[in-house]
Amino acid sequence: SIAILLYLARKFKTPDHWYPPDLQRRARVDEYLSWQHVNIRGKGSKLFLTKVLLPLLTGQPLPPEKLEGVTEELNVVLKQFEEKFLQDKPFIAGNEISLADLVALVELMQPVGAGYDLFEERPKLAEWRRRVEEAVGKQLFQEAHEGILNAKNL
DSSP: OHHHHHHHHHHTTOOTTTSOSSHHHHHHHHHHHHHTIIIIIHHHHHHHIIIIIHHHHHSSOOOHHHHHHHHHHHHHHHHHIIIIIITTSSBTTBSSOOHHHHHHHHHHHHHHHTTOOTTTTOHHHHHHHHHHHHHHOHHHHHHHHHHHHTGGGO
């Protein structure tokens, strides 16, 4: 949860880039963390539930028009994310990775795990993903997402 991440960043005095002491940069992190609950998390989770979990539980695929609607909702917030939060910066809060980037990418991996490659036609988003993965470490990133990336094989 966001609260736990903030607690850990404060308690263990993590490097400043994770939760910046500079008030403007910290405000950007806080702004994203507040926005993402009903936007990226809400729409990404909804796509994952709709495309993977509901068919798994019911044994029935979702009607294509329902899936299209859920996908379009996600596309709207992805556009907002690129325009409002990424803009022309390497990371959400500026030139260094922060908790906002980590949380954002983790949430975006749910739709990817459902088989929706949301990075494919979004070069800005794909480049941001590459930078976040490199900052975290590609192997660690892959290990952390192994379960969700294989969810569609259930």
